[in-house]
Amino acid sequence: MTNASEFKNGRVQLELITSQEEATTQLAAFEVIQRCYDLQTMPYRPDYLDTPEWAQRRQMALHDAGYRCQLNARHWRNLEVHHNTYDRRGAELPKDLIVLCADCHRHVHKFIMGDPTTEAAA
Ligand SMILES: [Zn+2]
Ligand SMILES: [Zn+2]
Helix, strand or coil, X not given: CHHHHHHHHHHHHHHHHHHHHHHHHHHHHHHHHHHHHHHHHCCCCCCHHHCHHHHHHHHXXXXXXXXXXXCCCXXXXXXXXXXXXXXXXXXXXXXXXXXXXXXHHHHHHHHHCCCCCCCCCC
């Protein structure tokens, strides 16, 4: 009887801890989802461009590109990070971004996209 009671208490204790952990995991997951939603819906400029998430992705893109313009490796001044797609804003894949110097960035927007304004993500 004593053993069964201890076992029962032990099990209750275990269940309590498990559900607390689940609650914490669920809360963390909810916060990630909420943050993803915020990143995707906040105004692109200046809000998104001011987020630590974008600062980190931008830095990663610059690092991966060797701090060179990816249209011309001789260009290394005034580097900006251009979005090839905004589909994954807030959770961009490396292929979603390309490092361009300010001049090449302007050219890409003007002549390829037909839009003279750039994100100015420098
Ligand atoms: Zn751009
Ligand atoms: Zn360039």
